[in-house]
Structure formats: structure tokens, C-alpha cells
Amino acid sequence: MTEPSRLAVRKTYKLYIGGAFPRSESGRSYVVTSSKGDFLANASRASRKDARDAVQAARKAFPGWSGATAYNRGQILYRVAEMLEGRRAQFVAELVDADGVSARKAGELADATVDRLVWYAGWSDKIGAVRGAANPVAGPYFNLSTTEPTGVVAVVAPQGAPLLGLISVIAPVIVTGNTCVVVASERAPLPAITLAEVLATSDLPGGVVNLLTGAAPELAPWLASHMDVNAIDLTGCAAELAVTCEQQAAENLKRVLRPPNATPDWLATPGLDRMTAFLETKTVWHPTGI
Amino acid sequence: MSTLTPSFAGVASSNATLRAFLQGLPGVDRVGADQRAAMLATRSIKTTAKAQAIDLAISMVDLTTLEGADTAGKVRAMCAKAVQPDPGDPSVPKVAAVCVYPDMVAGAVQAVGRSGVRVASVATAFPSGRSSLDVKVTDTAFAVAAGADEIDMVIDRGAFLSGDYRKVFEEIVAIKAACAREGGPSGNGTAKSGNGAAKKGSPAKGDAHLKVILETGELATYDNVRRASWLAMLAGADFIKTSTGKVSPAATLPVTLVMLEAVRDFRAQTGRMVGVKPAGGIRTTKDAVKYLVLVNETAGPDWLDPEWFRLGASSVLNDLLMQRQKMATGRYAGPDYFTLD
Numbered sequence A: 001m002t003e004p005s006r007l008a009v010r011k012t013y014k015l016y017i018g019g020a021f022p023r024s025e026s027g028r029s030y031v032v033t034s035s036k037g038d039f040l041a042n043a044s045r046a047s048r049k050d051a052r053d054a055v056q057a058a059r060k061a062f063p064g065w066s067g068a069t070a071y072n073r074g075q076i077l078y079r080v081a082e083m084l085e086g087r088r089a090q091f092v093a094e095l096v097d098a099d100g101v102s103a104r105k106a107g108e109l110a111d112a113t114v115d116r117l118v119w120y121a122g123w124s125d126k127i128g129a130v131r132g133a134a135n136p137v138a139g140p141y142f143n144l145s146t147t148e149p150t151g152v153v154a155v156v157a158p159q160g161a162p163l164l165g166l167i168s169v170i171a172p173v174i175v176t177g178n179t180c181v182v183v184a185s186e187r188a189p190l191p192a193i194t195l196a197e198v199l200a201t202s203d204l205p206g207g208v209v210n211l212l213t214g215a216a217p218e219l220a221p222w223l224a225s226h227m228d229v230n231a232i233d234l235t236g237c238a239a240e241l242a243v244t245c246e247q248q249a250a251e252n253l254k255r256v257l258r259p260p261n262a263t264p265d266w267l268a269t270p271g272l273d274r275m276t277a278f279l280e281t282k283t284v285w286h287p288t289g290i
Numbered sequence B: 001m002s003t004l005t006p007s008f009a010g011v012a013s014s015n016a017t018l019r020a021f022l023q024g025l026p027g028v029d030r031v032g033a034d035q036r037a038a039m040l041a042t043r044s045i046k047t048t049a050k051a052q053a054i055d056l057a058i059s060m061v062d063l064t065t066l067e068g069a070d071t072a073g074k075v076r077a078m079c080a081k082a083v084q085p086d087p088g089d090p091s092v093p094k095v096a097a098v099c100v101y102p103d104m105v106a107g108a109v110q111a112v113g114r115s116g117v118r119v120a121s122v123a124t125a126f127p128s129g130r131s132s133l134d135v136k137v138t139d140t141a142f143a144v145a146a147g148a149d150e151i152d153m154v155i156d157r158g159a160f161l162s163g164d165y166r167k168v169f170e171e172i173v174a175i176k177a178a179c180a181r182e183g184g185p186s187g188n189g190t191a192k193s194g195n196g197a198a199k200k201g202s203p204a205k206g207d208a209h210l211k212v213i214l215e216t217g218e219l220a221t222y223d224n225v226r227r228a229s230w231l232a233m234l235a236g237a238d239f240i241k242t243s244t245g246k247v248s249p250a251a252t253l254p255v256t257l258v259m260l261e262a263v264r265d266f267r268a269q270t271g272r273m274v275g276v277k278p279a280g281g282i283r284t285t286k287d288a289v290k291y292l293v294l295v296n297e298t299a300g301p302d303w304l305d306p307e308w309f310r311l312g313a314s315s316v317l318n319d320l321l322m323q324r325q326k327m328a329t330g331r332y333a334g335p336d337y338f339t340l341d
Helices: A048-067 A070-086 A088-099 A103-123 A127-131 A164-175 A190-201 A216-225 A239-252 B015-023 B030-040 B047-060 B072-083 B102-112 B133-145 B157-161 B165-178 B192-199 B222-234 B253-270 B285-298 B315-329
Strands: A029-033 A039-044 A141-149 A152-156 A179-183 A209-212 A231-233 A255-257 A279-287 B061-064 B097-100 B118-122 B150-154 B209-213 B239-241 B275-277
Touching: A039 A190, A048 A141, A048 A152, A048 A179, A048 A209, A048 A216, A070 A088, A070 A103, A070 A164, A070 A190, A088 A103, A088 A190, A103 A164, A127 A141, A127 A279, A152 A164, A152 A216, A164 A179, A164 A190, A179 A216, A190 A209, A216 A231, A216 A239, A239 A255, B015 B165, B015 B222, B030 B253, B030 B285, B047 B061, B047 B285, B047 B315, B061 B072, B061 B315, B072 B097, B072 B102, B097 B102, B102 B118, B102 B133, B133 B150, B133 B165, B150 B165, B157 B165, B157 B222, B165 B209, B165 B222, B222 B239, B222 B253, B239 B253, B253 B275, B253 B285, B285 B315
Parallel strands: A152 A179, A152 A231, A179 A209, A231 A255, B061 B097, B097 B118, B118 B150, B150 B209, B209 B239, B239 B275
Antiparallel strands: A029 A039, A141 A279
8 A cells, every 4th residue: 555645735826905915815726737738826816806906005105105216116116026036946837837938948937037026127317317318498497307206006926927027017017116906817827916025025015916816807897997097017918808898997098008910039039118108207397587 | 051851950950950860870880781781782783784784884874084184085985985884885875974173164065965864073172172161162163063973072071070060060061052053943952752853854854953972081970971971961952972992992782782771761761862972892793793782781772872872982883884895795805995084
């Protein structure tokens, strides 16, 4: 007779809202499988009310996060990158399971993720210099433009790039002072859940990033129509869903970032577009010569 | 006192009789009260019932500003909101009353005009109540003369806690007398129903209604809350109110449960109906609906009326309006689209 094998720990992961890990209000969960169809874990299936709570948490975190100095925000993102690096092995294993890629390829993606965070962290106190200006005007005024964060941003993360794609849509939103509610990839939510555990143990204030796992078609329209959400990034939405969401978003004139036409190459160095999409410009006229 | 039925006639004759009566009231089962309140708070009120509850709760709000920094402009702005809580939606009912300090009453009376929104004023050295009876009566008379429809007085908690019930009783009686107004149905206001009818649309106001604030956060036990409720009702209170909002804890569900039981029992024994007003700490629609459930299940549907139940709060109104808009439009509302206070 063979030794009985060790009992498997079948995990059920929770959501990440306001710095805490609550279950879905609805009590629902779904099975996450590997690319080969094996059971990996259970994940919470967020409902519209979880999205509502997440928006509330993001709104509450906004004054503190947007009021922090750019230097401070940058340091916190570096810290997140450090913590992410510390969990590299876990991320690699999750990517191998989720996408069926080789361990070597998964390692490349994990490294690129850390690099991406560091890249965006460096921008925190420089984006103002690039996007702001001392404008020449025909009058005795100093005319200065500075950038300000848009507010609460809803993000539908890409379905096909569960880690690098996820960081590539979250980092540019929060580095400039926005707070966000993110709908993670439904098919492969485990890297997002591990990222939530990383964020919770780095210095990022609770509520700045809120991660929901579940179905984008169920959650995105509620976020798009929510009057207290200032912008929405539709990167992970299918074409039809993106149209619905954009229509819903019109009610309170949300800023909308449309999904890309072709699957983007997440490994390529990003431009500034994702940061500038969620920035407002404030211009001040100040009299001179008096 | 003319308000007392024969069975209670001798109760207030001395401190000894009052003490014997109040301490002879059945004790409150603390755990039971907490559990019952918690159990009723789990009731799920949805769809059309929720829409009704929201409108009822809005019509029961006493919109309150009691800050040292209150200005005439702030009171005017609050009164405008009281009359029309959501300018974009005329179907939203007006609130029950605005509640201000005595020196703001005249401005508030002018601002609410004939809209039917009452003007309530705190008085009697609010919120501590630590002053002489003369000062308290003068404070009350000043607010009444300025046109207040309702007076929110505080009891002397020091006297109550040290067992001097007679002093508290006499103070309430004296303030009640100061609420009388020429043109009112009586000198010291016996029946409340007559007052309410005389008030509607009539410029000659009747006696001001007296709300007695027990400040339950300072009374320490539920037994004391029950005693203070009975004491206030025996002395002629038209309303009993939980708290000033300046002491934590303010209104809680179990305390309100005890007070609702007191007004229910008081009506059963004397035939006189007394209102209840929890105040402070009610911030969300969910909280407000919990109170409505509590009223319905404890005192009964007779009390589900702005005449007999009020919510002393200001921040809850915006949440009620946001919930109302969510139900009307089907999308979540944002606080940016409602006035701050």
C-alpha cells in the first residue's frame, strides 16, 4: 500500500478593496484553471456592489494619494517593484500555469514587469516637466500649466497578459496621483491576486489600487455608468463591450481610453500616452510687473 | 400637571415618589435589546419598498447645523435645501424641519417661508445644559419669540444621574411653559394633535413643540434611558430625542429601541402619543432604513410619520438623495452632483 498523499490546499482567493481582502458581497466564486484545464484555485466573482464599494474606497483614497508629493509616489512604486521582485518565483509559476509558456519566457515577463514599474516610478516627478509649461502669452502675465490627476479611474485590464499587461495599465494611472478600480483578467486572475498581496504589504495606501476578479462584461458597464468615476480605461474590453461602455461613460463625460485595435506588444517600451490619458491640465494666469 | 392621567397624578409630587416610580419601571434586558435591534437591522428592504422608505426617511429628516461657525448664509443655504432637497428633481419630498441655534431662528423662519418645513431650535444652554433655570427659560423664550416651531431642550444629566429626578422634571415643565405662545391652543399645551392642525398654512403659530434630549451617551445604562424617557414624557415632552450629536456615542439602534418601547407603553397607559427622534451618527440610507424598520416593529406604523418620528442628521440626506437617484436612473450616483450641506 502506498503512503496517502498530502491533502491538497484548495485556495479560494478574495478581492482587494480599500486595502482589505473582502469576499465578494454576492458570495460567488469561480474555478480558475490552467491552460491545460487543471484546477488551480477558486477566485471571487465580484458583483456590481463590490465595484461600487471599490469606487467608494478609491474616492476616499484620492485626496491623500493625489496630495502626496510626486517624489513620495515614485518611492512607493519603487518599493512595490522591490516587493514584486521578492515574489518572482511565485509569479513565474503562476504565469507558467496560466499561459502554458516556458519557465524561461515566464521569467522574462516577470522581469519585464519589475522593470516596467521602475520605469513608471521614475516618471512620477518628471511628467510635470514634460506636460507642464510656462506658456508665452501676449500680456503682462506669467502663464503656467501644470498637470493634475483626473481622479478615480476604472481600468479593465487586458485579458491576455495577466501580469505584464496588468502592471502596464495600473502603473501609469497611479503614478500621476489617480486612484483606480481594476477588473483583472477573468481567465487568469492569479497574478492579479498575488499582485494585490504585494501591494498590501508595500507602502501603497489602501484604496489607491482596488482589484476585482470576475467577468468584465458584468462589471465594466456599472463602472462606466458610475457618476463618481472620472475616467475609464477599456483596454481589456471586447469590441462590443467597449462600445456599450463608452456610451454609458458619456453621461458624466468620463475620459475614455479605447481598447487598442491590435493586441499590443506589452514588452515594448511604452510611451507617455497611458499617463497623459488620465491627466488634466491646470493653467494659472499670474500678473507680472506690478 | 394636566397632562397626567389620574394613575400618574401623584407620581411627580416629590422626589421620593418620582424615584419610586422610575426605579420601579421594569429593567431593560441589555443583551436582549442589543440582539433584537441587531436582528431587525438585518431586514432586507428592496425595490419599491426601498423607494418608499427613502422618500419617507427624507420627509423625516431634521436637517441640522449646530456649529459655532454657522453663518446666516449657511443657514439660508440649508433652508433652501430643506425645502427642495434635489433641485433637479421636484418629486423629492421636503424634509421635516431645520434645526439651528436660537440666534439663527429668525433667519431660518424667513428662509423656509410658507413651505411647511418647520424650524426647530436647540435651547437651554445646549449642548451641556449647565446653566441656571432662568437662563434656560430665557433662551427658550428667545427662540420661541423668534418663531421657532419646535424647541430641542437638553435635560440636566448631572441632576438625573445623582437621582434628583424632581429637578429634571421641574425644568422640563418650566421649559414647556416657555414654549407657549399667544394664539396657541393653551397656555401649556395639552394635546399635540391640535397644534399640528393649527400650524398648517396658518401664520398665527401655536405653541412650540418640545423635544427633550436625553443625551443617552451620558446616561450609562439602558435602564436610565427608560427612566429618562418616562420622566420626560410625564413632564409633558412632545418628543424624546436621543442625543445632542456632540457626545459619542450618539444615537444607536438599541437605545432607540428602548425609547420606542417607552413611547409605546406610555400611549398604552395614558393615551397620549409622544414622538421619537434619534440624532447623530446616522449617515447612510441603510442606517435610516434600519431605524424605520425598528419603528414599525417596536412602536408600530402609527409612528411612521414625520409628525411622530424624526431623524436628526444632515449627512444622511445626501446619501438618501444619491440612493434615490440610483433607483431612478439605474446608475450609481456621485457626491459631486449634490450640495455639500
